[in-house]
Amino acid sequence: MTVDDIRAAAARIDGAVVRTPLLPATWAASDRPLWLKPESLQPIGAFKLRGAYNAVARLDERVRRRGVVTYSSGNHAQAVAYAARAFGVEATIVMPDVTPQVKIDNTRGYGAEVVLVPIGQREAAANEIVADRGAVLVPPFDHPDVVAGQGTIGAEIVADLAGVDAVLVPVSGGGLASGIGTAVKALSPRTKVIAVEPELSATTTESLSADAAVDWPVERRARTIADGLRTQPSEFTFAHLREVLDGVVTVSEEQIRSAMAVLARKARLVAEPSGAVSLAAYLSRADQLPSGSTVAVISGGNVDPRLLADVLAERA
Amino acid sequence: MTVDDIRAAAARIDGAVVRTPLLPATWAASDRPLWLKPESLQPIGAFKLRGAYNAVARLDERVRRRGVVTYSSGNHAQAVAYAARAFGVEATIVMPDVTPQVKIDNTRGYGAEVVLVPIGQREAAANEIVADRGAVLVPPFDHPDVVAGQGTIGAEIVADLAGVDAVLVPVSGGGLASGIGTAVKALSPRTKVIAVEPELSATTTESLSADAAVDWPVERRARTIADGLRTQPSEFTFAHLREVLDGVVTVSEEQIRSAMAVLARKARLVAEPSGAVSLAAYLSRADQLPSGSTVAVISGGNVDPRLLADVLAERA
Numbered sequence: 001m002t003v004d005d006i007r008a009a010a011a012r013i014d015g016a017v018v019r020t021p022l023l024p025a026t027w028a029a030s031d032r033p034l035w036l037k038p039e040s041l042q043p044i045g046a047f048k049l050r051g052a053y054n055a056v057a058r059l060d061e062r063v064r065r066r067g068v069v070t071y072s073s074g075n076h077a078q079a080v081a082y083a084a085r086a087f088g089v090e091a092t093i094v095m096p097d098v099t100p101q102v103k104i105d106n107t108r109g110y111g112a113e114v115v116l117v118p119i120g121q122r123e124a125a126a127n128e129i130v131a132d133r134g135a136v137l138v139p140p141f142d143h144p145d146v147v148a149g150q151g152t153i154g155a156e157i158v159a160d161l162a163g164v165d166a167v168l169v170p171v172s173g174g175g176l177a178s179g180i181g182t183a184v185k186a187l188s189p190r191t192k193v194i195a196v197e198p199e200l201s202a203t204t205t206e207s208l209s210a211d212a213a214v215d216w217p218v219e220r221r222a223r224t225i226a227d228g229l230r231t232q233p234s235e236f237t238f239a240h241l242r243e244v245l246d247g248v249v250t251v252s253e254e255q256i257r258s259a260m261a262v263l264a265r266k267a268r269l270v271a272e273p274s275g276a277v278s279l280a281a282y283l284s285r286a287d288q289l290p291s292g293s294t295v296a297v298i299s300g301g302n303v304d305p306r307l308l309a310d311v312l313a314e315r316a
Numbered sequence: 317m318t319v320d321d322i323r324a325a326a327a328r329i330d331g332a333v334v335r336t337p338l339l340p341a342t343w344a345a346s347d348r349p350l351w352l353k354p355e356s357l358q359p360i361g362a363f364k365l366r367g368a369y370n371a372v373a374r375l376d377e378r379v380r381r382r383g384v385v386t387y388s389s390g391n392h393a394q395a396v397a398y399a400a401r402a403f404g405v406e407a408t409i410v411m412p413d414v415t416p417q418v419k420i421d422n423t424r425g426y427g428a429e430v431v432l433v434p435i436g437q438r439e440a441a442a443n444e445i446v447a448d449r450g451a452v453l454v455p456p457f458d459h460p461d462v463v464a465g466q467g468t469i470g471a472e473i474v475a476d477l478a479g480v481d482a483v484l485v486p487v488s489g490g491g492l493a494s495g496i497g498t499a500v501k502a503l504s505p506r507t508k509v510i511a512v513e514p515e516l517s518a519t520t521t522e523s524l525s526a527d528a529a530v531d532w533p534v535e536r537r538a539r540t541i542a543d544g545l546r547t548q549p550s551e552f553t554f555a556h557l558r559e560v561l562d563g564v565v566t567v568s569e570e571q572i573r574s575a576m577a578v579l580a581r582k583a584r585l586v587a588e589p590s591g592a593v594s595l596a597a598y599l600s601r602a603d604q605l606p607s608g609s610t611v612a613v614i615s616g617g618n619v620d621p622r623l624l625a626d627v628l629a630e631r632a
Contacts, residue, residue, distance in 0.1 A: 021334050026359045026398070027425075038357070040584045043342045082342070109343075264624065268356040268586040268617030301584030306632040308580065312625040 001144040001240065003186035006151035006179065009054040013152060016053050016086060018042050020153075022160045022295065027266045033293050034282060035164075037157060038269055040301030044078040044110075046228075046275075047150060047176060047299050048140075052079035054149030055138045056087055064089050067135040071122040073099040074228055075300055076140040081112035092135065094126045119218075141175030142234040150176045154183030154193075157295050164191050165292030168278040170299045171195035171204045171248065172229035174237030180297065181244025192246040192290045196281040198224035199250040203232035204241060208248055213238040225253050225307075228274030228300060249288045251280040259283060261315045263298065264308065272303040317460040317556065319502035322467035322495065325370040329468060332369050332402060334358050336469075338476045338611065343582045349609050350598060351480075353473055354585055356617030360394040360426075362544075362591075363466060363492060363615050364456075368395035370465030371454045372403055380405050383451040387438040389415040390544055391616055392456040397428035408451065410442045435534075457491030458550040466492045470499030470509075473611050480507050481608030484594040486615045487511035487520045487564065488545035490553030496613065497560025508562040508606040512597040514540035515566040519548035520557060524564055529554040541569050541623075544590030544616060565604045567596040575599060577631045579614065580624065588619040 020038050028034035039047035056068055067090035070080045077093045084091035091112040095104060096119035104114050117125040130137050139146065153176070157167060167184055171177040181193040197204050200223040206214045213233050221230045233241055251259075256273045259280035263271045271279075278296035281289065336354050344350035355363035372384055383406035386396045393409045400407035407428040411420060412435035420430050433441040446453050455462065469492070473483060483500055487493040497509040513520050516539040522530045529549050537546045549557055567575075572589045575596035579587045587595075594612035597605065 018337050018339060021337060021357070023334060023357055024359050041337070041339055041354070043340050045584050261621070264586050265621050268361050270580050270584040270586060304632075305577070305581050305628045309625040309628040309632060312621045313629075315621065 001147050001182060003183055005144060005148040006155055006183045009148040010152045010155055012057040013050055013053050013149060017050050019156065022157065023267060025267060032286070032291060035161060035295045036267055036269065036279070037153060037295055037297045039153065039297060039299050040269055040271055040275055044075060044082050045300055045302040046075035046079070047153060048075040048079035049082060050152050051146035051149030051175060051179070052076060052138060053083040053086070055143060055145035056080070056083040058145050059136060063136055067092060067133060068138050069126050069129050069135045070094070070138045070140065071126040072140050073103055075302060077103070077107045078110060080138050081107050081110035085111045092129055094122050094129070096122060141173035142236050147175045147179040147237065147240070149179070151179030151183040153297060154180035155187060158184055158187040158191070161293065161295060162188070164188065164295055166192045166194060166290040166294045168194050168196055168281055168289070168294065168296045170229060170274055170277045170297065171197050171241070172201065173231040174204065174233035174241050176299060178237045178240030178244060182240060185244045193244055194281070194289060195241065195245050195248040196277045197248065197250055198226050198229055198256065198277065199252055200224040201226070201229050202250050205248050205250055207233055207238055208242065208245070211242070226256060226273040226277060228272060229277065247288070249281050249285045251277050251284060255280040255284045257311050258315070260308065260311045264312060269298060270301045270303060270308060271298050272300045275300040317463050317498060319499055321460065321464040322471055322499045325464040326468045326471055328373040329366055329369050329465060333366050335472065338473065339583060341583060348602070348607060351477060351611045352583055352585065352595070353469060353611055353613045355469065355613065355615050356585055356587055356591055360391060360398050361616055361618045362391035362395070363469060364391040364395035365398060366468050367462035367465035367491060368392060368454060369399040369402070371459060371461040372396070372399040374461050375452060379452055383408060383449060384454050385442050385445050385451045386410070386454045386456065387442040388456050389419055391618060393419070393423045394426060396454050397423050397426035401427045408445055410438050410445070412438060457489035458552050463491045463495040463553065463556070465495070467495030467499040469613060470496035471503060474500055474503040474507070477609065477611060478504070480504065480611055482508045482510060482606040482610045484510050484512055484597055484610065484612045486545060486590055486593045486613065487513050487557070488517070489547040490520065490549035490557050492615060494553045494556030494560060498556060501560050509560055510597070510605060511557065511561050511564040512593045513564065513566055514542050514545055514572065514593065515568055516540040517542070517545050518566050521564050521566055523549055523554055524558065524561070527558070542572060542589040542593060544588060545593065563604070565597050565601045567593050567600060571596040571600045573627050574631070576624065576627045580628060585614060586617045586619060586624060587614050588616045591616040
């Protein structure tokens with residue numbers, strides 16, 4: 001997966017995905033001017049549409065007609081459903097049977113079939129459907145086409161803000177961070193790319209220290225409020241992360257909640273906890289970050305309205 | 317004020333103002349596809365920056381150096397302060413002495429001097445400062461350069477969605493609606509331009525019926541929660557509105573609150589009540605609106621976080 005794959009992905013997703021603007025944060029520290037890249041404004045509310053759409057678009061038409069399959073309870077599920085509908089093909093989404101009804105309904109709302117299985121059987125169930133139907137698997141992050149799609153965000157940042165000093169990116173499975181990192185390092189080598197993750201799900205931090213992808217039990221990663229950041233890098237994404245990241249910082253749960261409130265109050269953006277970690281790092285971890293012009297990627301906005309209401313009321 | 321003034325304004329504000337994207341609302345009715353134009357994402361959180369920046373940019377440099385003055389307690393105050401700072405000139409903002417401290421602080425945050433006066437003396441006080449200092453008045457809506465700046469939104473909508481059937485625009489003083497209407501009617505004559513206002517401040521509806529700008533007492537207009545829509549058209553803006561509007565619809569207070577919740581939950585946008593009236597009309601007044609593809613202008617996002625928390629909690 002190289003910057004050429006990202007360029008090709010950009011051409012494929014053009015018109016189907018929102019070209020999000022960089023939003024200047026006029027309230028930021030003057031020695032570290034800040035811009036936000038609001039991927040929360042994508043049709044499904046998260047950056048995942050870029051990778052899913054690129055992966056579905058790249059399939060041979062005869063293969064695509066057999067349908068696409070994925071396993072996800074989150075934004076990737078809706079992204080694959082949305083992309084499949086755009087191409088007029090069937091999508092089957094395998095979800096854990098504990099998935100909140102609202103996420104099931106949203107995914108069905110894009111015309112996808114949802115198959116509920118016990119949480120440990122997600123990948124196996126998806127692979128079985130692939131084998132039965134001859135359909136194609138579009139994995140959440142562990143695939144070059146998906147990572148290339150996410151990388152288009154990095155290409156847009158560099159095109160809109162030449163010479164940016166630092167880009168802050170949420171990291172979990174590593175598709176977003178390795179895609180953005182690959183684009184930024186190829187197009188603007190002196191720009192620093194910093195990944196951000198919750199302290200309670202710090203698998204990239206630990207993997208970089210160990211110089212190998214670590215494996216935390218799912219219960220340990222599930223402690224964070226940032227429900228989009230409860231996975232961990234694969235061998236494939238870790239190989240990229242190790243090449244393209246200049247560092248990784250962690251943020252606390254309280255810093256994530258506080259950043260959500262700042263985004264709503266000062267940037268008029270609804271962010272989910274996972275989408276707010278990059279701003280949390282900017283606001284709380286300045287000592288661990290490069291100085292100069294900074295872009296924080298706000299990766300998604302699919303938050304429970306009650307949580308957003310609580311976060312706002314706490315700080316009113 | 318013609319489309320040529322709007323084209324000139326677009327060139328002046330380029331780079332200083334966010335080129336907001338059209339956001340497809342995938343959750344909208346399929347026979348009336350909807351896009352949102354999120355002016356809430358401008359640096360000061362509202363469309364007002366376009367008009368204020370254009371007006372300040374258009375001044376002769378020697379005149380501008382004497383400073384700019386306005387009267388406003390709302391988004392226009394911050395817009396003029398922001399624009400003045402961008403040009404390195406002084407801004408003096410006259411505000412009613414009942415203005416909430418947060419709005420005073422925000423305006424001072426952009427480096428402006430704030431002068432507090434009794435509410436009935438705002439215009440007189442501003443005019444006195446203009447006379448004393450030789451500074452220039454940048455009025456909130458009753459000025460061709462301000463209206464031309466707001467009109468750039470209409471030009472962007474037509475450029476991004478050729479052949480759009482309807483554009484829904486909040487109306488109050490009429491600067492936004494007459495600017496957008498002038499651009500849209502010149503560039504896409506068959507597109508319908510519909511103004512939207514609160515039932516409790518329905519001065520455009522009444523003015524169009526009477527075919528003359530009516531005058532409601534300020535206390536009557538102040539009943540609406542939409543604090544940005546508590547003024548009324550001037551002779552200047554009404555003359556434009558009468559030419560360019562295809563209709564005007566009103567929305568209830570409850571419909572405004574409900575639209576705010578929909579924007580946060582489904583579009584991940586924080587909108588102020590005034591910014592949500594266009595979506596309120598789309599959701600609640602379909603029988604009074606054109607069919608086909610629709611753009612709703614979300615004019616601003618400067619809302620009290622407690623109100624947003626309440627609106628979300630009520631509907632969770």
